[in-house]
Amino acid sequence: MKKEEKKILNIVKRLKGNVLIIGIENETILKAIEENSNIYKCNLMNAVTNSSKENEGKTKRKKNFQIKKLRKKFHKKKVDNILCNMNDIYPYLKTFVKDSVYINRGKLYFYGEKGKYDLEKMIQKYKKYHAKVEQNFEGNYFFLTISNEHSKTSKIKDIWFSICEFMINLYETIGDMLIN
Numbered sequence: 760m761k762k763e764e765k766k767i768l769n770i771v772k773r774l775k776g777n778v779l780i781i782g783i784e785n786e787t788i789l790k791a792i793e794e795n796s797n798i799y800k801c802n803l804m805n806a807v808t809n810s811s812k813e814n815e816g817k818t819k820r821k822k823n824f825q826i827k828k829l830r831k832k833f834h835k836k837k838v839d840n841i842l843c844n845m846n847d848i849y850p851y852l853k854t855f856v857k858d859s860v861y862i863n864r865g866k867l868y869f870y871g872e873k874g875k876y877d878l879e880k881m882i883q884k885y886k887k888y889h890a891k892v893e894q895n896f897e898g899n900y901f902f903l904t905i906s907n908e909h910s911k912t913s914k915i916k917d918i919w920f921s922i923c924e925f926m927i928n929l930y931e932t933i934g935d936m937l938i939n
Contacts, residue, residue: 784846836864845871869903
């Protein structure tokens with residue numbers, strides 16, 4: 760068993776309550792989730808294969824749904840913990856940050872390979888909502904722990920951050936075009 764897998768298993772053992780798990784396919788981790796008696800509701804999501812027939816007979820606590828309908832599926836501050844594989848979440852990161860702050864009342868865990876993603880941008884997006892962020896590195900993997908216990912969101916804040924992010928992206932695109 761790899762160091763990264765042991766770290767994820769330690770995170771799974773600490774989870775309790777209503778849990779959302781995105782992008783976990785490892786059988787040992789899924790077995791640890793089923794054995795955790797502190798989890799009373801577990802929602803599994805996989806962006807690559809999201810068929811309900813695949814996980815139909817495994818457990819009654821698992822449910823599949825689309826990542827774009829995250830905010831519609833869960834209500835404000837109803838999910839205790841979220842565990843995410845960065846490979847599955849990265850294409851949806853633009854909307855996932857505000858949705859995860861909206862639905863999560865506990866901790867949010869990200870893990871993935873170290874060199875692939877711009878972690879500083881993601882950390883800055885979560886710090887806008889006053890979330891506490893911790894970084895850990897194990898070999899070629901990173902682990903982010905984001906505490907959304909005291910983070911606050913509103914529609915006005917979301918709209919303002921979206922406009923600011925759009926303007927920054929537009930500025931960077933124009934700068935890249937002028938340099939090339």
